[in-house]
Amino acid sequence: MVTFEMISPADFFYRNRDIAGFTNPARAIFSSVRELVENSLDASDQSRVPSEIYIRLSNDGEESSEEADVYKLRVEDNGSGIPPRHIPSAFGQVLFGSKYKLKQARGTFGLGGTMAILYGQITTHKPVDVASSTGTTRIHRYKLMIDIQKNRPVILDSKIQVNKNRWRGTMVEFCLEGDYPRAMAKIVEYLKQTAVVTPYANITFVDPKGRLYKFNRVTSKMPRPPKETLPHPHGVDVETVRRLIQITKCRNMIDFMKTHFHRIGEKISHNFLKFAGIDEKKDPRKLEPDEIVKLVRMMKKFEGFRSPDASCLSPLGEDLLKAGILKELEPEFIAVCQRRPSTYSGHPFILETAIAYGGNVPRKDDIVLYRFANRIPLLYDEASGVSWRIIKSINWRKYKVKPDMPVAIMVHLCSTKVPYKTVGKEFIADRPEVKAEILNGIREVARQLQRFLSKREYREKERRRLAAFSKYLPKIAKFSTELSGKEKEPDIRKLLWSVRKFEEETE
Numbered sequence: 210m211v212t213f214e215m216i217s218p219a220d221f222f223y224r225n226r227d228i229a230g231f232t233n234p235a236r237a238i239f240s241s242v243r244e245l246v247e248n249s250l251d252a253s254d255q256s257r258v259p260s261e262i263y264i265r266l267s268n269d270g271e272e273s274s275e276e277a278d279v280y281k282l283r284v285e286d287n288g289s290g291i292p293p294r295h296i297p298s299a300f301g302q303v304l305f306g307s308k309y310k311l312k313q314a315r316g317t318f319g320l321g322g323t324m325a326i327l328y329g330q331i332t333t334h335k336p337v338d339v340a341s342s343t344g345t346t347r348i349h350r351y352k353l354m355i356d357i358q359k360n361r362p363v364i365l366d367s368k369i370q371v372n373k374n375r376w377r378g379t380m381v382e383f384c385l386e387g388d389y390p391r392a393m394a395k396i397v398e399y400l401k402q403t404a405v406v407t408p409y410a411n412i413t414f415v416d417p418k419g420r421l422y423k424f425n426r427v428t429s430k431m432p433r434p435p436k437e438t439l440p441h442p443h444g445v446d447v448e449t450v451r452r453l454i455q456i457t458k459c460r461n462m463i464d465f466m467k468t469h470f471h472r473i474g475e476k477i478s479h480n481f482l483k484f485a486g487i488d489e490k491k492d493p494r495k496l497e498p499d500e501i502v503k504l505v506r507m508m509k510k511f512e513g514f515r516s517p518d519a520s521c522l523s524p525l526g527e528d529l530l531k532a533g534i535l536k537e538l539e540p541e542f543i544a545v546c547q548r549r550p551s552t553y554s555g556h557p558f559i560l561e562t563a564i565a566y567g568g569n570v571p572r573k574d575d576i577v578l579y580r581f582a583n584r585i586p587l588l589y590d591e592a593s594g595v596s597w598r599i600i601k602s603i604n605w606r607k608y609k610v611k612p613d614m615p616v617a618i619m620v621h622l623c624s625t626k627v628p629y630k631t632v633g634k635e636f637i638a639d640r641p642e643v644k645a646e647i648l649n650g651i652r653e654v655a656r657q658l659q660r661f662l663s664k665r666e667y668r669e670k671e672r673r674r675l676a677a678f679s680k681y682l683p684k685i686a687k688f689s690t691e692l693s694g695k696e697k698e699p700d701i702r703k704l705l706w707s708v709r710k711f712e713e714e715t716e
C-alpha cells in the first residue's frame with residue numbers, strides 16, 4: 210500500500226541541506242559563520258548604530274567523524290535585539306523571520322541563521338543558546354532545540370537577567386560539526402570582503418587556534434536605511450493580487466490600485482483601468498478568478514506606470530565604497546561609480562561598481578572580481594555569475610589593462626529581489642536589465658583606470674627620455690665645444706634644472 214505524508218519546512222531543509230549551502234563540513238562551517246554575521250549586520254542596520262561584531266569559533270574538545278570536528282560557534286552583536294516573545298521562533302523555526310517586507314535586507318527567507326542551528330543540531334544533537342535584549346532592563350536567555358518534524362522550537366530553559374549596562378544586542382552560541390582547516394581561507398576572505406562593504410563595522414574573529422583577526426571601522430557613517438515599499442504592478446503575480454483582495458478595505462478599483470501598488474495616483478489608476486477594460490467602480494472583492502488573471506496580465510502590459518523609486522534600497526554610496534576599498538586594499542588608484550536606479554520585472558535595483566589598481570590588490574594572472582549583493586560578499590561559483598562573464602567579454606587591452614596587472618573590480622547589486630539562482634545566495638542569474646547595468650558600470654570605472662594608466666605610461670616614457678637626455682647632455686656640450694674649437698662650454702644648468710623639475714613634479 211502507498212502511504213502519503215507531509216513534511217515540515219524544517220524537515221524539508223533537513224533532507225535538502227545542500228540547497229541552503231550546507232553541502233559538506235567545510236562549507237557548513239563557512240555558511241554558519243556567514244549567516245550569523247549577516248543577521249548581526251542586518252540587526253545593526255536596523256538599530257542605526259555602527260556594527261560591533263564578535264565571532265568566536267573554538268574546538269569543542271569532542272572528536273567526531275574522520276573528516277569533521279565538533280566546533281562551538283559564538284556570534285555576538287550590538288544590533289536591534291529581538292523582542293523576547295519572538296526569540297524561540299526566530300531561532301527554532303525555519304521560515305520564521307522579520308524580513309519578508311519589500312525592502313532591501315541581507316536575509317530573506319527566515320532560513321539562513323535557523324538553517325545553521327538546524328545543521329548544528331543534526332550533527333551534534335546539542336541545543337542553541339541565545340541571549341538578547343532590545344535595550345530594556347532585561348536580558349532574555351534561552352536554551353532551544355528545533356522539533357524538526359513539527360518545525361517548532363522546543364524551549365529547554367529560559368532565564369531573565371537584569372540588564373545593568375543596558376546592553377542591546379544578540380548573542381547566539383551553538384555546536385556544529387565542521388572542517389575548519391578547509392574552510393579557514395574562505396571564512397577569512399569572507400570577513401575581509403564584508404569589511405570592504407561595511408566600512409562602519411568593527412569585526413573581531415577568534416579562530417580555533419586562538420588567532421585573532423580584526424577588521425576596524427574607518428567611519429561611523431552608515432548608508433541611508435531602506436524604506437518599506439508597495440509592490441510595483443510590473444512585478445506582481447496572481448497570488449499577490451489575490452491576497453491583497455482578501456485584506457483590502459477599498460471598495461472600488463480606482464482606490465484599490467492607488468492603495469496597494471507602488472506610485473499610482475488618481476490619473477494613472479484611471480488610465481490603467483481604461484486600458485485594461487476594467488470598471489473603475491467595481492468592488493475588488495467581487496473580482497472573479499479570471500478577472501484577476503486578466504488584471505495581472507494587463508498590469509504587465511501597461512506602459513503608463515511610473516518606474517519604481519529606489520527609496521526601498523540601501524546602496525553603499527560612492528564615499529563608503531571608496532572608504533571600504535581604501536581600507537582593505539590600499540590601492541594606488543581607485544574609481545567608484547553608482548549607477549542610477551533601474552528595474553527588472555518591476556523590482557528596483559541599483560548597481561555600484563569600483564575598480565582598484567595596485568597596492569594590496571592581489572596580483573593574479575587575471576582581474577580579481579569581488580561580487581556583492583545587498584551588501585553581502587558572494588564567494589562561491591564565481592564563474593557561474595553574470596559579472597564574471599561580462600568581465601570576460603570586455604576587451605581589456607582597450608583600457609590598457611594587461612593580464613598580469615593587479616586590478617580588482619567590485620560589482621555591488623542592491624535590490625528588493627536579488628535574482629539569485631539558489632537559496633544559498635551564491636550567484637546572480639542573467640537578467641538583461643541587470644546585465645546592461647553591470648556592463649555600463651564596469652565600463653565607466655574602467656575608463657577612469659584607462660586615463661590613469663595612460664597618464665602614467667606617458668610620464669614613464671617622458672621620464673626615460675629625460676633621463677637619457679640629462680645623462681648625455683653634459684657630454685654633448687663638451688664634445689660640441691671641442692668640435693667647434695671654442696673654449697667655453699655653453700651653460701646647460703638651466704636645461705638640467707628643468708628636467709629635474711619635471712621628474713619631481715611627476716613623482
Ligand SMILES: Nc1ncnc2c1ncn2[C@@H]1O[C@H](COP(=O)(O)OP(=O)(O)O)[C@@H](O)[C@H]1O
Nearest residue numbers: 248252299306307316317318319320321322323
Ligand atoms: N542577531 C540578530 N539580531 C536581531 N534579530 C535577529 C538576529 N538573528 C536573527 N534574527 C531574527 O531572526 C529571524 C530569522 O533569521 P534567519 O533564520 O537568519 O532568517 P532571515 O535572516 O532570512 O530572516 C530574522 O528575520 C530576524 O528577525
Ligand SMILES: [Mg+2]
Nearest residue numbers: 248316321322
Ligand atoms: Mg538571516
